[in-house]
Amino acid sequence: MRHLIDITDLSTQEIDELIAVAEDIIAQPEKYQNVCRGKILATLFFEPSTRTRLSFESAMLRLGGSVLGFSEAASSSAAKGETVGDTVRVVSYYADVIAMRHPKEGAPYAACKVSGVPVINAGDGGHNHPTQTLTDLLTIHRERGSLNNFTIGFCGDLKFGRTVHSLVSALARYTGIRFVFISPEELKLPRYLIENTLEKNSLPYEETASLEEAMPQLDVLYMTRVQKERFFNEADYIRLKDTYILDSEKLRLAKPDLAILHPLPRVNEITLEVDNDPRARYFDQAGNGRIIRMALIMKLLGLKA
Amino acid sequence: MNIDSIQNGYVLDHIKAGASMEIYKLLGLDKLDCSVAIIKNAKSTKLSRKDIIKIDALIDLNLDVLGYVDPNITVSVIENGRLAKKIHPQLPEKLTNVLRCKNPRCITSSELQLPSEFLLTDPQKHTYRCAYCDTEYNR
Known part of the structure; x- marks a missing residue:
C-alpha cells in the first residue's frame, strides 16, 4: 500500500507518469469518468481549506467515485480529544483512500502508520503539501x-x-x-x-x-x-x-x-x-490541481483508465 | 573503592566523563531491580577521565542509545563471570523513543503517546531529523 506524505515519496519517474496521465485526462476527460466508480474518498480536514478540499472532492467525483469527510476539526471527534491515529483507523473502514489536512506537522505521517487505506497528505501545518x-x-x-x-x-x-x-x-x-x-x-x-x-x-x-x-x-x-x-x-x-x-x-x-x-x-x-x-x-x-489529484487517486488505488 | 565483579551482565566502558547519568536515564536503568554501579571520573589512559556503568543482569540493552550518546563507548557482555563478547555501538540510522521533538508544531508535541522517531541525516555532524516534522537535532 502506498501513501503520499512527502513529495520525495514519489520518484521522478512516478511524477513524470502522473503528469502524463494528467495530460491524458485533459485531452480525453470522458475516458476517466468511471474509473473510480464504487470507490470512496474521505477528506479529513482538521484545518479549513477551500481549494485543496474541493479539488480533492471534485477529482474523485470526476472519476465517478464518492466522497465523505469533514472540513474542520470542530466537526470531528478531534474536538473530543480523539487522536489522529484513532480517527484514521476508524475512517479506514469507511473509505478506500484518505486525503488529510492537519495543523500539526507530521500528523499525516502518524496517520499512515495505522491506516488501512492509502493516506494523502493534503497539508500538515507549515511542513509539507x-x-x-x-x-x-x-x-x-x-x-x-x-x-x-x-x-x-x-x-x-x-x-x-x-x-x-x-x-x-x-x-x-x-x-x-x-x-x-x-x-x-x-x-x-x-x-x-x-x-x-x-x-x-x-x-x-x-x-x-x-x-x-x-x-x-x-x-x-x-x-x-x-x-x-x-x-x-x-x-x-x-x-x-x-x-x-x-x-x-x-x-x-x-x-x-x-x-x-x-x-x-x-x-x-x-x-x-x-x-x-x-x-x-x-x-x-488551481485548475491543474484537480487534474493531478485525479491521476494521484488512480495511482494510489491501483486503477487505470 | 570496591565494586563486586559481575557474573552475568554488562560493563559499559569508555563513557565520556559526565555522560553516565544521561545514559542511565535513557537506558531506563532506574527501573531495574538488579545492581547497577555508576563509576564517575575513573582514570583512563585514552580519555584521561571516563565514566563506567556496570549492570548485573543481561537485560535487553538498547545499543542505539549508546551509539547516539557516544559511539566510542564499548560494551562488554559478561556471561558466567567471563567476557563473552565486546560490542562497539554504531551511530544508529534511526532512533526510536530516545529523543522528544521540541518543535511545538510537531504532532508528537501534542499527542505524547506517539513513538518518537529520528533519522540520521548527517553522520559527520551527528545530525538527526524528526521523522514527523523534519526538525533537526545535533548532538
Whole structure:
C-alpha cells in the first residue's frame, strides 16, 4: 500500500507518469469518468481549506467515485480529544483512500502508520503539501514543456511556506534548475533545506531580499502569501505581511514568457491588475490541481483508465 | 573503592566523563531491580577521565542509545563471570523513543503517546531529523 506524505515519496519517474496521465485526462476527460466508480474518498480536514478540499472532492467525483469527510476539526471527534491515529483507523473502514489536512506537522505521517487505506497528505501545518507540489509541477510542465533547465524564484514567506519546501525538494531532483529565494530575513528558507537539499547536491541558488533585482532572470516566479496562522506573534505578521507586492510595474522587469504561480489564496501580494497579464498562470494552476489529484487517486488505488 | 565483579551482565566502558547519568536515564536503568554501579571520573589512559556503568543482569540493552550518546563507548557482555563478547555501538540510522521533538508544531508535541522517531541525516555532524516534522537535532 502506498501513501503520499512527502513529495520525495514519489520518484521522478512516478511524477513524470502522473503528469502524463494528467495530460491524458485533459485531452480525453470522458475516458476517466468511471474509473473510480464504487470507490470512496474521505477528506479529513482538521484545518479549513477551500481549494485543496474541493479539488480533492471534485477529482474523485470526476472519476465517478464518492466522497465523505469533514472540513474542520470542530466537526470531528478531534474536538473530543480523539487522536489522529484513532480517527484514521476508524475512517479506514469507511473509505478506500484518505486525503488529510492537519495543523500539526507530521500528523499525516502518524496517520499512515495505522491506516488501512492509502493516506494523502493534503497539508500538515507549515511542513509539507505534496499535492500542491504535484499541481505546481504539472503547471510548470504545461507552461515550459519540461521540468528541466529554468530559473525559478520563490518570493514571500519561505520559512513557513510548506508549498515552497515541497516544491524545492521536488525540483532539486531535476536538472539545470537555478533557485532564487526572495524573502525578508525573518522568513528565509529553513537551513535544513539549504544544506540537505541544495548544498548537498551542489545546486545553484541565491538568496536576496529584492524582488526587483531578481525579476529579470526568472522563468518562473512562485509568489506566496505571508500566512497569519503560522505566527505566534501578531505584531510580526503585521510587520512582514506586505513586504512583497507584485504589480504591473514590477512585471515590466520580467521576461515576456515568465510564468507567475501562486498556490492561492492570495491576500494582497499580487495586485488584481496582474490577473489580466498573460503571464499570470495561478488560476490555471488551481485548475491543474484537480487534474493531478485525479491521476494521484488512480495511482494510489491501483486503477487505470 | 570496591565494586563486586559481575557474573552475568554488562560493563559499559569508555563513557565520556559526565555522560553516565544521561545514559542511565535513557537506558531506563532506574527501573531495574538488579545492581547497577555508576563509576564517575575513573582514570583512563585514552580519555584521561571516563565514566563506567556496570549492570548485573543481561537485560535487553538498547545499543542505539549508546551509539547516539557516544559511539566510542564499548560494551562488554559478561556471561558466567567471563567476557563473552565486546560490542562497539554504531551511530544508529534511526532512533526510536530516545529523543522528544521540541518543535511545538510537531504532532508528537501534542499527542505524547506517539513513538518518537529520528533519522540520521548527517553522520559527520551527528545530525538527526524528526521523522514527523523534519526538525533537526545535533548532538
